[in-house]
Amino acid sequence: MGVYANTVSITQYTITGDLPKNDQFQWFSEKLSARGFQSIENSAEESSEGWTLVDHPDNADFEVPSDFWRDNYVVFSLRRDQRKVPAALLKSHAGREEGAFLAQHPNLRRAPKKKREEIKELVQLRLLTKSLPVPSSVDVVWDQRSGVLTLFSLGTKVLERFEEIFRKTFDGFSPVIVHPFARARMLVEGPMLDKLEAANLAGSDAVAAQIRDNQWLGWDFLLWLLQRGVNGEGDFSVSRPGHLGTGERFSAWIDDRIQFQGGSEEGSIQKVSVSGSQDSYLEAISALKGGKRITSATICMEKDENPWKLTLKGETFGFASLKCPQVRIEKDATVDQMSEREAVFYERMFLLEQGVQLFDSLFAAFLNERLTDAWGARLQAIQAWLDGK
Structure with a gap:
């Protein structure tokens, strides 16, 4: 699923590092071209990975601005071809x-180990040359205005490969995943930010620690949204600022699919x-x-x-599976x-x-309760709901 798909899965990053003030097009062109994708169709290489143009996945020449630069967006793809x-x-x-x-x-009953390894290596090489590499690609949109980079994938291995090649491509720059605590930091300020930092359970700023030790953010947010609905x-x-005006109303709720996790008595x-449209949420309450x-959980938002x-x-x-309103483009023979x-x-x-603006507004509303005295009243309402009162 790429940027043109109606349903996408996305991971967002903030990018640390300072872009050059002049000749940014030339800078991006040189950086992306230096690690452009190289075809392995006519070789025996097992894999190849590099940047390509989103609209021309076989082209790794970032020479024309309109091919990968659109207003405040730098748009490109990470392509990986692999033979197996x-x-x-x-x-x-x-x-x-x-x-x-x-x-x-x-005189031999079995080939020696070294010979077997040699045979296996030669056979694999011969078979590789006869097989075509299978391509896969993931789109990247780097918003220069907000500094947020959107990667159209959630795959753990894809994220790891992307982060590695990004650092090698843009020396001195680093993609930092927008995990729950990082997103919360983006949404609050002043005294609320102080309260958020006081609630931080992570022992360091390492991303892995921030995600592992602050899972309460996701747990409480989804429980809050479920009970409110x-x-x-x-x-x-x-x-939150964006295309929609501040104060405009929208609705949001959890439905369709909810996943729970917890420990058993055996450890x-x-x-x-819980799947399907929920009526009384009896299974959810039981869990x-x-x-x-x-x-x-599946979150629905409507505006x-x-x-x-x-x-x-x-x-x-x-x-995951972010579905936006349908895009309707009028086709014109002259276009x-x-x-x-x-x-x-x-x-x-x-x-x-x-x-994303609607989601951030939703998450900000949760933080305004979770980090204040209002959370006590919310917990009482949640308990009353669970008790059937």
Whole structure:
């Protein structure tokens, strides 16, 4: 799923480092081209990875501004091609070669270990040259205005590879994932920021520690939103800057799919999923009363009958299956394909940023309760709901 898809999964980063004040196009062009993707179709290499143009995945020449620079966005893709020899195929062919070797050496009952390794290596190389590499790519949108980079993937290995090649490409720059505590820091200031820092359970600023030790943010946020929806408190107002005006009303609620996790008496981790439209939430109430936490849930948001829907990963705040309102581009015979794709890109980013603005406003509303005395009253309301009162 890429930037042009109506449903996407995204991970967001803030980027540390200072961009050059002059000749930014030349700087980006040189950096991206230096680690551009190199085809391995006519070689025996197992894999290749590098940057390409979003609209031309076979092209790694970042020479024309319009190919990858759109207003305040720098847009490119991380492409990875990989050849793989199925294990069963490799074993079969290596077995044949070992059989041929033993036929030439009747005094041996089994090929020596070193010879078997040599045969396996030669067979794998021969099979690799006969197989075509399988391409995969993930789109990247780096917003120079906000400093936020959006990677259109949630895959752990993809994120690791992206972060590594990004640091190698842009020396002195580092992508820092926007995890729950980092997003909270972006949304509060002044005394509220002091309260947030006082609630920080992590022993260091390391991303892994911030995510692991501050899981309470995701747990409490999803529980708060679930109870508010059940209690008929699903009306919110836009409070974060963006395309929508401050104070505009929208609705948000949890529905469709909720995942819970908690420990059992034996010490093992138990996971429970509740799927389908919820009426009385009896299964959810049972899981919560049993001490389980909400770790993932589908969040619906609606503004002026325009719907946004996403599955929030509570631990990392990764947005899975984020579905925005449908893009409707009027096709005109006088408009070329590239112009149409640009129009789709801007419309997609506009709607995606609206969705993030709504989510941030929702999360900010939670923080305004969670970090103040109002949280005590909310906990009482949650307990009353669980007790059926």
